[in-house]
Amino acid sequence: MGDNAIMREQKLFKVVGTRPVRPDGTPKVTGLAQFGADFALPGMLWGDILRSPHAHARIRSINTAKARALPGVKAVITSADFPEQKFEYVGPERVAVNYWHMTRNVMAREKVLYEGHAVAAVAAVSKAVAAEALRLIEVDYEVLPHVIDVDEAMRPDAPLLFENMITRGIEPAPTKPSNISKRIELKLGDIEAGFAAADEIVELNFKTAPVHQGYIEPHACLARFETGGQGEIWASSQGHFVVRAYTAKLLNMNIGDVLVHPAEIGGGFGGKTVIYVEPVAAALSRKTGHPVKIMMSREDVFKATGPTSGASMTVKIGVKKDGRIVAADGLFKYQAGAFPGSPVMNGVMCGFAPYNIPNVRSVGYDVVCNRPKSAAYRAPGSPISAFAVESVMDAVAARIGMDPLKFRLMNAAKVGTPTTWGPKHAYDSYAYTVQALLDHPAYSAKLGKNQGRGVASGFWFNNGGESSATVHINEDGTVVIATGSMDIGGSRASMAIMAAETLGIDYTSVRSIVADTGSIGYTHVTGGSRVTYATGTAVVEACKKVIGELCARAAMIWDVDKGDVIWEDGCAMPAGKISGKFEPLSLKAIAAKRAVTGGPIGAEASVNAGGFAPGFASELCEVEVDPETGAVKILRFIVAQDVGRAIHPSYVEGQMQGGAVQGIGWALNEEYIYGPDGKLQNAGFLDYRIPVASDLPMIEALMVEVPNPNHPFGAKGVGEVNIVPAMAAVANAINHAIGRRLTELPMSPPKILDALNSPRRG
């Protein structure tokens, strides 16, 4: 277990729960690690992308003649170089992919739908020539009215991004097109009767700003494709199998003809589960016969890659005087960006999930607007709805004079509590996270002038799914494990820990690597807090297979039945009727006799890991508000999260701290600022303010360990739920400090000053 953990079940392990140094640590701090931009090949060309200067415009024509004629330019491509895709939603409804949309996002066709939308691309002998070539491409635009705000985009008279978009999820289907891609409604019980029985009702409106994941490494890739043949890509992503599948699809290639090498990744947080530059570099390489490298600038990242949605919401909660919630109603409108697919369904499902509420309705709208297509961002959708729900929870607790944590505890979902999406909860660890904060001395500590304390909670599903792993025993008895999961948060270390624990060997004997798409079985993205759970399960399964093989080899060495050999503490042991008749054989001793016992020893396992338990977190924030400037200083921040069992506690704590910090940035500073022309005015980290270390106290990570019985060591996903409560925790703390509830993010100094100059309210 970790040093800072609250355990609900004790089980002794030798390696699981320790804190060894991560294998990728030294290369990363010494500059040896190779990220997407670090790869180069002989004969390599530089690719660059021409981007739209308009938020919304029809492309009348593109003339590339002058660019193609520039010495040093080897190819110019437009959307005409990509095959058209069928208009259909493929895959699960909540995350359905429409390749008709995807190919248009990678390269605009009929229209540009946001400033920064790719229009054409070049490959040239140098960066400078490529940039000059872009200036020579002539695009004739018919500029159209644009719309960015979600409420404005839903108006009947709003400029339409797609003239034929009919809202899905409404029966009968609307007859007129709109920017509303989809409507979702989930219901439980009788909402009207529930509110009629309430003694108190609180209803508030909220807005959240669109924010970027803020990963430090811009997107970059190198592609080498044969003309009309196979190809390879070196790219940083959260899933090289997804890069392979999407790129192959957009280039009309077989998946097997594309090989993707995983580069190190400088952060993703969901934003690198999709593709932007990879098919463009591949198309340019295919056209020129040369390797082509494309690197985005920070400005490109802000203007052309997926942020998460801005939203407009209304939440209403009704309670009895004793604190029991009897009804809740939520309206959640999320920006999808230029193409359908916001995480609104997640928001709808997660918002009220921590609570036992007999009558609930959640309605969501997915709305297109002239911003980059939204991409996943850490528990996508859930932090947005949680900001609204948890702010109202705070206001309700204040209205009935109840402690906000005890109010949550009274209404906490338990095993058997129904959810709005149908199934009953199978886990009740939420209450433990609330209790952890109630028990913390900080909760009753005295506050100073202009200071306030707030709490909030959150839910996230986590995920499992398809993963693969291989284990190979080296000639000297050391071990290599390979997986298909990109390592973002220290997963190589976690995989090595689980392998060492299973095999009964030292952590230092295990080398943990990430294999390319040609060297390991399919593995889904590093996202959804799934890797330690699903890929970890694959690693353990592969190790178990290897143990079976090692026992068989020992049986051959001893000339006994393999059923009489067991594996204990890293050695094959005689058991049963031959117990004590032979000295144990170590992994090293068996490896030394691999040739005479049948050759190299290894195993592969692939799983579709189910039974992943959801994540719950509760957070406490203390702030001090400067009444003169409106600046908010975070004095204390505690994350209490159900982590299952922490495989490597340091990296679990890192996830908890990172999620909290991103939530604090979302709460206080981060937002896209658009001018009246629809152009982004703060496309850089100087003006788009993410929190830095000097803005923050040490984030206290309180690991609540409630093991998941479906995982070999009890692991649960830990990467995402920590961001969910953060914005509401900050808002509730500010409300406590200044007696004004802020309902729009970010709660930046001008908004705090405005609030201070307005009357106090609940």
Added chain:
Amino acid sequence: MAAAPARVVLIGGLGSYYTGGVSEFEIEAKTLHDVIRGLDERCPGLGEYLVEEESTVAIDGEIHQIGYHHPVRPGCEIFFIPSIEGG
């Protein structure tokens, strides 16, 4: 006496093209494969749709990606829900 059938629910309009809007079924099954076959018998095409859509399934509240092998106990609750994807 026959074992209690499983209660099977499709949420969020999942598969409504095949079910004609019916969202709840009772099916005798020992595995999820039996459930999917049972749904397909009642609503031809639905079984294949659920598998191809890669829906998520909750069996007595435990969430899984769809897999034929998952055991189904008598009287259990099965919800097919739109799949889950994170960041």
